Amino acid sequence: MTQVDTAGPVDASLERSIEGAAVVVDNTAIAAAFEEIADLLELQQANPFRVRAYRNAARTLASWPEEMSLWAAQGRDFDELPGIGKDLAAKIAEILQRGTCDQLERLRASFPRGITHLLQIPGLGPRRVHVLYHELGVRTPQELLDAARAGHVQAIPGFGATSERRIAEAVAGYLDRSHRWPLARVDAAVQAVLAHLRAGPGVEDVVVAGSYRRRRDTVGDIDVLVAGSRGGNACRRLCDFEHVARVLAQGRTRASVVLRDGLQVDLRVVRPESFGAALVYFTGSKPHNIALRRIAQSRGLKINEYGVYRGTRRIAGKTEASVYATVGLPWIPPELREDHGEIEAARSHALPRLIERDDLRGDLHAHTSASDGADSMEAMAAAAREAGLDYLAITDHSSGLKVAHGLDEKRLLAQMEAIDRLNERLRDIVLLKGIEVEILADGSLDLPDQVLGRLDLVVGAVHSALDLSREQQTARILHAMDHPHFSILAHPNGRLFGTRGGCALDMERIVRHAAERGCFLELNAQPDRLDLFDVQCRLARDAGAAVAIGSDAHRGSDFHWLQLGVDQARRGWLQKDDVLNALPLAALRRRLAATMGR
Incomplete structure (x- = not known):
């Protein structure tokens, strides 16, 4: 499980300046240097007691509440630290002064650059890495994978074919960790894992932490926390899960597996009295947790995954709220824990009251079988009502998008009449007349003004000429937004996960223009889009441009995607008042009418 609290080591290049003085180094950077020394000593097969001394020193420094730079300024001796003798104290002083030390540089010179990455591969300890390096000359994970696939590893005494296969799988998994999964694509697997763990004995609570709990649009792996006293049971249960393809590690309180679809799941079991502290520790981004740690240090406290400590006494940790309270803060929603101003x-x-799914009154982007949708207009209305919505905009594609069997002027007029007739029969939901109109390369719209002017809303979208320059694409969209009947800019960036990263755009200009023009920006909740991005949602909020959270539903079962849009909006600090379709129908009609010049 990836640890994000400052108790873990960081890059030894981390340096900072205090009030214009000489450059000094954080405790975490000193700890990282000691961890690297320990790794390289293990590769040299040095005395285990010597290695352990560096490991212990690194742990002490990473969790120490006072910076060593301040000790140096006060003239204090570093060997006052527990477990730190004269030799290690001298190295602390050297690292503070230079950012490194002679021993670390000598050790680095004796090994190929980056070889310590091999130590991060599950199942490969220092002794095995030592043998593989000296027998095969492998220096990187990719070189090791190539050697294993070529059958060279099993030729080494003590390895064999089974070891070679497991090493190849572990290295491939390690190299694949840079792959990130769209949030929606892991939801089913996550819920299956949680249900499996909750059904086991000795489990009091199970929560997914990490970027999944922060609801980032993509996740790398899944961090699961279990509260309970029988950790071995939970770890065994995860490893026995029917969808597990391979077990990377298994212990009493930790386990790591890869599911059949390639998703890695890391489990950590903690006691109930530490569950809140573990949630804070494993949920927040690294910068958020660093900020918390510094506040705690200023109060003479230490925060880690087991609790908040004053000296050796644990004073909080059972709940997240208790952890935040010790540093004088209210509980902070997980989606905001990125160190983007939430602590201030x-x-x-001044924390926002973030938008919630129940705040949405309607959906302003949905398709029917009239274009590329799967369900009839009536079926979509029934599904929207079942999803708790009061209104639904029918926004089939215009004819410019040929692959979607888009509507031309004649077909759109017929659909508008059909909506009027259907609204006479519907109960508890109202259909709005709309269109997802193509924004052409010159910024004009794909249907005549006399037709667009009869709609309740016009959703403009770019689906072609995506390779225009940044200036051209921005001018195209600004021109479209100036159209007198333009309402909402759909999926503004044009992103599709796994296919394209989006158009080149000056989003700040587009957001400002939307605010000035009085039109709206869509946060498209379709799982392969999630577009606007979170930072752009916040940009829109700050500029006063309202956001419409749209499902882009193409069948009745797609309305649950609205929750993904709400998650993204929460990461963008959006409140109910910032979201167009949180308005009741009468107020929404007034806003749309004003935008369309009525």
């Missing part, structure tokens, strides 16, 4: 907002009692 919490300190000044």
Whole structure:
């Protein structure tokens, strides 16, 4: 499980300046240097007690509440630290002064650059890496994978074919960790894992932490926390899960597996009295947790995954709220824990009341079988009502998008009449007349003004000429937004996960223009889009441009995607008042009418 609290080591190049003084190094950077020394000593097969001394020193420094740079300024001796003798104290002083030390540089010179990455591969300890390096000359994970696939590993005494296969699988998994999964694509697997673990004995609570809990649009792996006293049971249960393809590690309180679809799941079991502290520790981004740790240090406290400590006494940790309270902060929603101003907002009692799914009153982007949807207009209305919506905009494609069997002027007029007739029969939901109109390369719209002017809303979208320059693409969209009947810019960036990263755009200009023009930006909740991005949602909020969260539903079962849009909006600090379709129908009609010049 990836640890994000500052108790873990960081890059030894991390340096900072204090009030213009000489450059100094954080405790975490000193700890990282000691961890690297320990790794390289293990590769040299040095005395285990010597290696352990560096490991222990690294742990002490990573969790120490006072910076060593301040000790140096005060003239204090580093050997006052527990477990730190004269030799290690001298190295701390050297690293503080230079950012490195002679021993680390000598060890690095004796090995190929980056060989310590091999130590991060599950199942490969220092002794095995030592043998593989000296027998095969492998220096990187890719070189090791190539050697294993070529059958060279099994030729080494003590390895064999089974070891070679497991090493190849472990290295391939390690190299694949840079792959990130769209959030929606892991939801089913995550819920299956949670249900499996909850059904086991000795489990009091199970929560997914990490970027999944922060609801990032993509996740690398899944971090699961279990509260309970029988950790071995939970770890065994995860490893026995029917969808597990291979087990990377298994212990009493930790386990790591790869599911059949390639998703890695890391499990950590903690006692109930530490569950809240573990949630804070494993949920927040690294910068968020660093900020918390520094506040704690200023109060003479230490925060780690087991709790908040004053000296050796644990004073909080059972709940997340108790952890935040010890540093004078209210509980911060997981989606905001990125160190993007949330701590300052919490300190000044200015955290937003984030939008929730129940705040949405309708959906302003949906398709029917009239274009590329799967269900009839009536079926979509029934599904929207079942999803708790009061209104639904029918926004089939215009004819410019040939592959979607888009509507021309004649077909759109017929659909508008059909909506009027259907609304006479519907109960508890109202259909709005709309269109997802193509924004052509010159910024004009794909249907005549006299037709667009009769709609309740016009959703403009770019589906072609995606390779225009940044200036051309931005001018195209700005021109479209100036159209008198333009309402909402659909999926503004044009991103599709796994296919394209989006158009080149000056999004700041587009957001400002939307605010000035009085039109709206869509946060498209379709799983392969999630577009606007979270930072752009916040940009829109700050500029005063309202956001419409749209499902882009193509069948009745797609309305549950609205939750993904709400998650993204929450990461963008959006509140109910920032979201167009959180308005009741009468207020929405007034806003749309004003945008369309009525």
